[in-house]
Amino acid sequence: MVAQLKYLSDKALAQVKASARYNVARYKTDGFADLADDPGWNIGLGVDYDNALLATMDLSTPRNVAAIDMANSRIVGKALAELSPTLANEERVWVRLTHIEGFTYSRDRWIGTAGDAAIPKLVEDHFFASGQTRIRDDNAMSRLWWNYQIARTCNPDNADEALGLILKTADIRSNFVERIWMTSRRSIASAVLELIKSEPWVTEAEQNFRKLMRSLNKLGGGIVFEVLDAGDIDRFLKDCVSYARMLT
Known part of the structure; x- marks a missing residue:
């Protein structure tokens, strides 16, 4: 099913960032679905994505992190295939996705059973994305998209094989992907x-x-x-x- 990607206004982004430490209960439980249609959270990007495919992300506890990251990178990369690298460097797109469409995955993958005191830092690292490095490496959803984008760039004829090589170990991923040149x-x-x-x-x-x-x-x-x-x-x-x- 095709839907339009949404993003947050600057004001909404500033508000959700400022209130993150007060929203620990939200991040642990049901999230921000009640804000999905708020005008500041619901700005159309003019880019379509496959929301049915995105909904198939693996939410299981990551015993094999590399395997689950590979499966989810493939899903996010294909579901958001129309997103350009330029727009993919926009934090407000990813904050919408980590708080709404991809919230359950983001919560289960990066918060899990963490205690309340640890959650604000986990939220800062994985639900927001201030700067290109954090977008590429830390945000729960954008890092998956960039994994697949880089794999597709390296081997457009077999992006899945390239993805498997890039994500063979976390060390390969970090050393390979960080070298944008x-x-x-x-x-x-x-x-x-x-x-x-x-x-x-x-x-x-x-x-x-x-x-x-x-x-x-x-x-x-x-x-x-x-x-x-x-x-x-x-x-x-x-x-x-x-x-x-x-x-x-």
């Missing part, structure tokens, strides 16, 4: 994902992938990857692996 450059990003598949050393220990990223930073400075062919990039990455193996 790389994930916005499809040729090198796709090649790194292929390397994860083909070179066991890269992921057999967390520090190995970190070393690879360090070698990419050191050896890749100044290289215009867009003008290199696939063979050149593969040779460059082999050099990076060799260099990474020597790092301590």
